[in-house]
Amino acid sequence: MARTRVPSTSLLALTLTAGLALTTTGCGGESESTSSSTGGTGSAPVVVATTTWEGALAKAAGAKDVEVIVPQSVQHAPDYDPRPSDLAAVAGADYVLYAPFEPYAAKIKEAAGSDAELVEVNLDNDADETKAEVARLGELFGTEDAAERWTAAFDSEYATLQKGLKAKWPDGKQPTVVAQVFATWAAKMAGADVAGTFGPEAVTARQLSDLSRKKPRLVVDNAHMTTGTVLPDSGAEQVEIVNYPGTDLDLLAVYRDAAKTVETAMAAS
Known part of the structure; x- marks a missing residue:
């Protein structure tokens, strides 16, 4: 970056x-x-x-x-x-x-x-990375109990989101996706098959050819670093994933919003 x-x-x-x-x-x-x-x-x-x-x-x-x-x-x-x-x-x-x-x-x-x-x-919004960072900060702040309570709530919420996304797989089949390197966590949460990644630099002509051959159903892009339509004319549905929480600092909302975005894209693909 x-x-x-x-x-x-x-x-x-x-x-x-x-x-x-x-x-x-x-x-x-x-x-x-x-x-x-x-x-x-x-x-x-x-x-x-x-x-x-x-x-x-x-x-x-x-x-x-x-x-x-x-x-x-x-x-x-x-x-x-x-x-x-x-x-x-x-x-x-x-x-x-x-x-x-x-x-x-x-x-x-x-x-x-x-x-x-x-x-x-x-x-890194990867579930394991997030939980590890919350635990580390809780130990640093002397608020381990609060960090553990949040992690328990996160695990429950994340499992629910995963289950809901899997139930929305198009035709009941695991979708193939390509994802921006800082948005792969959302594809992972959806249980998708990540066939390739791109970014953070703009997609080159060679990458465009390679990624198109994967025939992805979805392109999972990073809203904060988007370079526009990644695979034009491929027929893949592109979604923009937001990594940053809102002003309420609700980290769980990032996962809920991503799940909703991906679910909508799967329905449209």
Whole structure:
């Protein structure tokens, strides 16, 4: 995934205005940052997450005070240019969660002068990867019990979604699909036969030929990195999978929405 370098002049400006941001945050200023804070008290960790994806993982792991920096409207997180209010949020955090393809997290923490622990998060909606990350964060936050409760609820919900999708297989047969590399989790949840993958770069002519020969029923694309119609004139139904949770930081909703999207596509294919 391409990295976007944050200009040093922008970071300098952020540093110089951090003090102003700290004094004006509580004065009615508008912010695009998303918070699911319930007023964390005592030893409850204060978590700042770069995007709703990291934020949802933190919430699933048991964090109660979570603030998100990058607005959901930003389709590609590495393109985001941090603002002074972001420094204010980081300055008071216990943990700052980020993904390795987001190049600005460490620089934000440094510019804010925060003592927060910088935590690299694995963003992968594969069921096993998600559960492993929630368990890891729960142990880090000291909220293992909450993380275990969420995992139990996830397992139940995921099994239900899998069963429902299998019941909707076209003609009762396992569908053949090709999937964008960061959307294969949705095809796996549907029990599909993943005959090939593509991306994150644009599909080349050779790839187009190879993937078309697979005769897929569905093309499972990544809505955040789409390059348009992947297999034009192939007859395959293309679906766009959304990886990032909404502002409510409900990670389970990502799986429900993906299941609904795939189910609709299977019915139309």
